Amino acid sequence: MASNGQALLRVENLRTHLFLKRGVLKAVDGVSLHVDEGETLGLVGESGSGKSMTSLSIMRLLPKHSGRIVDGHVWLDGTDLTTLPEDEMARDWRGSRVSMVSQDPMTSLNPVFTVGDQVGAPFRYHKLAQGAQAVRDAVVKVLGRVRIPSPERRLDNYPHQFSGGMRQRVVAAMAIACAPRLLIADEPTSNLDVTIQVQMIELFRELQRDSGLGIILITHDLGVAASICDRVAVMYAGRIVEVGDVRTMYRAAAHPYTQALLNSIPHLGQRRRRLYAIGGQPPSLIDPPVGCRFAPRCPRRTAKCDAEYPPEVELAPGHVTACWHPGPGGSA
Amino acid sequence: MSLLEIRDLKKHFRVGGGLLSTAGTVKAVDGVSFAVGEGETFALVGESGCGKTTIAKMVLMLERPTSGAILFDGEDLASMGSAGVKAYRRQVQTVFQDPYASLNPRLRVRTIIAEPILAHGRPERATLRKRVEEVLDVVGLPKTAADLFPHEFSGGQRQRVAIARALALNPRCIVLDEPISALDVSIRAQILNLLADIQERFRLTYLIIAHDLALVEHFSTRVGVMYLGNMVEAGPTSEVFAHPRHPYTQALLASVPRPDPDHRPPADAIRGEIASAMAPPSGCKFHPRCPHAMPVCNTEFPGWRNLGATHAAACHLLELT
C-alpha cells in the first residue's frame, strides 16, 4: 500500500489523439501529473483544453475508432493502465479501483431501473456482495455514506423521484460503491444550484476524509476548484501550463494564462470597473503552434515564445510552470 | 420615471392532468413587482425554478402573464394594439444564453442580423448593408463576417453576432438571459466588457437574468433576489451585497465558492433543497430551509418591508427590529 506522499496515480507524458476526418486532433499532447493518496487535484481549463480527454484516457473510455492513446503511461498503484487488456481493465479496474462521476446526473442514471438496482450494479458486477440481501445491505450503507436520508426506503425509488442534488449524490454513491482508490469527478457541480453545490463540495471532502481516496476534479470554475482542491493544474490547448498547490496557484500564479483566467472573472466582494479580457481564442489542436500555445494571446509574448515550446521550470517545490517568462502578473 | 415597470406579475402554469396524475398548478411567478429605470442594469438573480426566466419571457411577450401588468414607458403591454406591440418590439430586444441555439444554422450572419430590421420595414439594400456592417463593427467583428454561417464561428463570436442582431433596431432596452454562462471562462470577460461598452455608448437599459452572483455584483446597478416565484429582496446591488437582510440572500452569498483557497463556503450555510414549485411551503416559502424560522413564518406570508429609500426585503425577522 502506498503511504501518504507516495503517488497513487502517475500520468507520464500522455498523448491522446483523436483521428477525425478533418485531421488528427491532438487533444492531449504530453501531459504529466500525479495524484497522491487522500489528495484532490484540480484540473482546470476551458472546453477543448483536453481536461476531459485526459480523464477519459485514464479510464480508457476514449471514443471507439477515433480516439487513441498514442504515447505515455498511466500508473495507478504501480500498474500501467495503458497496457492492460480491455477485459482486465473492465473487470479489475474501471468502476472498482478507478471510477468516475460525470456532469449530468440525469444521463448517468437509467430512468427505468430503481436507484437500488443501479447502485447495486457495481457490487454485483465486481462480485463484492453475494445474494440479494447482501447487495441490498451494501447499497443502504453506501447511500448512507453520501448522506441520502433514510436510504432503506429510497432504495426502491426511481431516479425521477429524486431531486437534482439527491440524484448527484446517487451518482456519487455508484462511483464510490466499490471503494475506489481514485475518483475522477468531471464537472460534478456545474449543473447544480449554488446552495446545492456547497453540499456536494462538503460531501466530497467527507468521502475523502473517510477513505484516503485520491480525487481528480475537472472543472472550469475557479471558485469550485479553490474550495475543494489541494493542488491545481491548469490546462491549455492539450498541455498543462502550470501546476502547484492551491494557495500558490491563487496567490502567486506565474503563468500568464493562469493569471489571465483569475483576472477575467468577477470576484465577489471586489467590484472592478472592467474585467481583464483575454483576446482571441484557443488555437486549433489539429495544427497547434510550434511554440508556446498561449503565445498568440499572451501579453508577454516574445520571438522565443513563437519559436519553441517552453520547458517546465520548478519555481518552488511543487510549483511548476511551462513559460519562457514566468513571474507575477502585472497586466491586470 | 422608470422605463420598465412590473406590477404584481403572476404566471401560473397548469401541469399534469394525465391518465395517472391530477392536474396541478405551478406558480412560476407569484406576485412580483419591480421597476427598472432608464440606463440602469437590473439583475434578477436566484436558483433554478425561481421564476426569473419566466419574467424575462413575459417582458419579451413570449408568454402571457396570468395576472398583473408590465408597463413600458408607462404604457401597459396588455392594452397595446398591434401597432403598439410592433413599436414595443423595436425597443426591446434580447440576447439568450446559448449562442449555438439562438442563431438559425441555415442562415448567413447578414440575414440573421437583418431579420429584425426587415420585420419593421423595407429599407434600401445599401442602407441595410451599411447598418449590418455598422453593428458588426460595434461588436468587434469584421465586415466579412456577414457572409459566413454561424457554424464557422466560435462560441464567443456567435454571441457577438447575437448582440449585433439585438442592436440592429437601435433598441432602448435589452433583456440579457444568462448572456455569458454558456461561454468559456476566457471569453466571458470579452463579452461582459462589450456589453458594458455598448450600454454606455447607446444609453441602453439592461434587464439581466443570472445565477452567478459574482457576475451580478460586477455588472448590475440594482438587483432583485428571487426564490420560488417571489422576490425576497431588492435594492441597489452594492447595498444588497454588502448588507443582505433576507436570510436567503445571506445564505446564497455565503454559498458561492470563491476563487480564494482560504475561503471555504460554510457547509451549514443552507440546508435542504428548494421545495417543489407544485407544492410550495406555506407562509414564507423559504422557511423550511431558513436558520431563523419562527412559528409565524410557517403560517403567514411575509410582507414587503422598506429598509431605506430603495432597499426592501420580505422577511418576518425584519418586523422584530
Added chain:
Amino acid sequence: MTADATLPAATLPPRGWISRLRGRGLPWISMIILGLVAIATIFGESIAPHDPNGLNLGVAFRPPLWAAKGEWTYPLGTDNLGRDIFSRIITGARVSLVSALYAIAFAGSIGGLVGMISGYFGGIVDAIIMRLVDIQMSIPALALALVIAAVFGADFDTVVIVIIVTYWTWYARIVRGEILSLKERDYVALAKVAGCGTFTIFFRHLLPNIMNTLLVLSTLQVGQVIIFEASLSFLGLGIQAPDVSWGLMLADARGYLTNAWWAITMPGIAIMVTCLSANMIGDWLRDTFDPKRRQL
C-alpha cells in the same frame, strides 16, 4: 476594443446536401436499379421488345430463358395468353412509379402543411387535427379503397386518391412532432422578439428544417406505396386491363401458379427489388442527414 477579429480564412458555406451526398459511400446498386425503373417508366412501351398486350396463344406458358426450353425471345417467359412478361414488367413500371410519385407528392404536401399548422399553433387546433388523424388511421385502407372504387370506379385516379388519403396522416404526425421541438428553439423565439410574423417564421425558420425529414420519409414510403398499389390492383380495386401494372400481373397469374411459377414470381421480384432499393436509399438519406452522424 479587445475584440478578436480572427475569422476563418475561407468563407465556406455549410456543406449543402449535394456535397454531403457525395461525401459518403453511395448505395450504388439501389440507385442503378431505381434508375432502370425510371427509364422503364419514361419510355415504357417504346423500349419493350414485345407488345405488352399482344396475345399469342401459340407461345403461352414459355418458361424464362435459363429454364429448360427457355428462349431469348421471351427472357422472363410468357403468361397464360402468351404475353411477354419482361415487356409487361417494363410497361407496368409506369403505373407503379407514377402513382407512387403522385401520391407521395400530394400526401407529403397536405400532411406536411397540416402537421406544421397543428404543431405550431397547438391547443384546440392541434387537438382537432390530431383526432382527425387518429380517426383516419383507424379506418382500414382497403375498406376505404372499396368505398372510393365503388363511388368513382376503379382506375388509376382511385389508386392515387386512396394512397393520398391513407398516407397523409404519416406526414402530419411526423412533421407535427418535429415542429413541436423546432418551435421551442431559441432562434424561433428570437424571431418573434424581432417582430417577425407567423409567415416568416414558418417559411424561414421551420420549413427548411423539416425538409430533410420530408425527403427521407418520402423515399422510405416509395416502397410501401408501390406495394399498396400492387395490392389494390391485385384485388381489382385499382388498375384495370388493358393497362398494365405489377399488381395486376400478380392477380392474372394467380390461377396458374402450379404450371407457370414465373408468371407470378417475376413481377413479385420486380416489386421487391424496387421497394428494397427505395428503402435502402431512404435509410442512407436518413443516416446522411442525421446531424448526430454528421459530426466526424
